[in-house]
Amino acid sequence: MNTFSELGLNEQLLKAVDELGFIQPTPIQLQAIPVLLSGTKDLIGLAQTGTGKTAAYGLPLLQLVDEKQKHPQALIVCPTRELCMQIVNEITLFKKFSHGIHVTAVYGGASIIMQIKDIKRGVQIVVATPGRLIDLIERKAINLDQIKYVVLDEADEMLNMGFQEDIEFILKNTPKRDSTWLFSATMPAEIRNVSKRYMQQPKEITVGKMNTANVNIDHQYFTTTAFHRYEALKRLIDFNPGMYGIIFTRTKADAQEISEKLTREGYDIEALHGDLTQAQRNKVMSGFRDKTLQLLIATDVAARGIDVQGITHVINYELPDDIEVYTHRSGRTGRAGKTGVCMSIVHAREVGRIRQIERMVQAPFHKLEIPSGKDVCRKQFYYFIDKLLQADISHGDYETYMPMLQEKFNDMSKEEIMKRVAAMEFDRFLKYYENSEDLNVRERGRERGVERQESHAGRKREGKKEFGGNGNYTRLFVNLGTKDGFYKASFLQFILDLSDLRKDVLGRIDMKEMNSWIEVDKNSANQMIRAIDGKKYKGRRIRMNEADSFVRKKTND
Structure with a gap:
């Protein structure tokens, strides 16, 4: 079994890694760290979100920078402020025993004056979003002349967000760098072009197959009409009462509208999109991490950098315009060895795109029926009963109230008590789904005829x-x-x-x-x-x- 001690890391970093409970390096860490510790080799690392990329480049950077030099020596560029803060938090944990090394984050939506002050105090590692970094360069508030290492994290997503010119501007303004490290989940042509122009014979590492999805994720899709898309979403949420998930929409208007609708109907949900202030965004993310919010509805841009453990479901309210984005969305679940579910709500004309994504991620997609109203009520009922049976009654002086309860329920059978408990919990569901319609799109025409023939033949065979x-x-x-x-x-x-x-x-x-x-x-x-x-x-x-x-x-x- 490979361990971190075999990778060439110094004693301080090994101590931090050990204290964090890391035992065995992930594949990207195992292959990248020994290469990056040389400090002079350009590298392209292709690996999915959640595979340990931050440690793969963060640990070598902490070993390479000179703590005696109080100016920026390493620059990490990433697409969003959320990811920016996450990277700083992780590197701060890694440098616990590396005294004298300082790291700071610079991103939009926060005070640029405070960020400039942080830089002037003396930092060796700067983590930045492209827009804010260029603002600092133009104000001459940051000197990149002595930057030796540049890391482009989530490079494909930065290009998807239109940051190609910004990235090239940043690379042109770091002419004395010793090495450039590019990490990405996919390798579109634009990234390949950037690597050819600004990197020298980079070492390329691919973990897993390019664009493939996490094998711990069950990919499901449900076919309905565009008119019934919102109702199908509600039904999937109701059918999975223990869900802790993210719902993806194409636009921030959709995210806000659906969030408001679901909130009015009693769901614990908030929207995350580009119109939120940093304070609003922090409040939403805090609620989601604390699980006071069951659901988060987000656009692709706003969700970049979200790294929340334990997400059970991802729902694509609509498929992404760029099918490669699917791997980023689905990668929010099924992390750290756990299983997850990625659901997609599609209309009949989009089934061809499902097949494209299926080929791209090299994982099977399962076509499932949107549950009926009765299915939802049955599932909610079983979930409630399980919670009732698992309720902790060890705390609280319940014995004090037992005589009163026994007196109240003396003339009532156990069956009647159970019915009343169920009625209190399920009255809303039963009324709502009493006359619910079938939301599934059924195949028509020749294909449906073939389906009927196959079904008839299957029944004969079953006999x-x-x-x-x-x-x-x-x-x-x-x-x-x-x-x-x-x-x-x-x-x-x-x-x-x-x-x-x-x-x-x-x-x-x-x-x-x-x-x-x-x-x-x-x-x-x-x-x-x-x-x-x-x-x-x-x-x-x-x-x-x-x-x-x-x-x-x-x-x-």
Whole structure:
């Protein structure tokens, strides 16, 4: 196992890394740090968001700069103020035992006078957004003549935001730099052109396949009409009551409008977009990090640099105009080894773009049905019951009130009490979804005819116990269904987690209220049965066996 001590870092940095709990370098750190410590080699690092890029360049910078020289020696340029502050926070943690090294952030939306004062006090590392840095250069408030190292972080996003001229201006104003380090999730032609003009035979490191998505993310899409897009969003949120996520829109007007609508309807949500002041933005982000906000709705530009742990879902209210942006959006979830879900709401004409993104990120997309109103109510009900059962009653003098409660409920059955508790919690959902319509777009014309023919053929095959009609699959029965609180995506995740198998071994899944049938690759069927049969779910023993044996047993009985 590779460790940080093998990479050539000094004792002070190793002590800081150890105190932070870092044990094994990430792939980008493992490959980049030894190269960057030379201080004279240009480098292009291609890796997704959340792979540890800040440490990959931050640790070498702290070792290379001279703490005795009280002027800027290293410059880190990034697209947004949020990312700017995040980088400074991380480098500050890394330099805990490297006394005498100072780092400061300069970005728009904050007092430029205070930032100039910070620079004049003497700093070795400056982290800046392009606009504010150019403002400081033109005011002659910062001297870049002695900059030795320039880092371009999230370079592709800076180009997407129109900063190409600014980046070139900055590079032209750092003529004495020893090396340029460029980090990016993707490699568009514009970045390649910048590297050719301003870098000398750069070492190129690619972690994973370029543009590929995080393997811990389940990519889902839901097809509806443009008219029903907002209603579909609400239904997906209601169907995932424990969601802690980010919703992406194309424009700040959409972000603000949807945020206001959802807030009026009782959701804990705030919008994040370019019209907010820095104080407003800090307040929103503080609420989101503290989880007093369940949801954040943001534009792509405003969301750059957000690094919040534990995000369970990303929802694309609309697909991004540039499909490469999808990897940035989806990369907000499924971090630090955890799983996440990225949902996209699309209309029928956008399915072709889903296929493009699927090819680009090299990960399968699952087409799921927008849940019905009954599905939502059932899911909310199970979620509430779970919370009720897990409620901590160890604190508080509840015994004092028990005689009064017993007297109040003396003439009421347990069943009636439970109904009243459910009514208080679910009255709003039940009324709202009582006559809810189907939001899914159904295929029409020739394709729908083909679908009907295939469905009819499938039913005939199922009657012959062939189910999916594929001889490579074994059909399994399991006594779990929608009544247990599952829907297809969560059920799929549940059986894969228990069996330690991959998605590609599964065929069709047919879920009913009380039980389900699953197609599993013949070579993996026994492993799944061994892993799941006999386990318990919510106190009930799970039964799993080959579907044919189940049918024969019923016949014999």
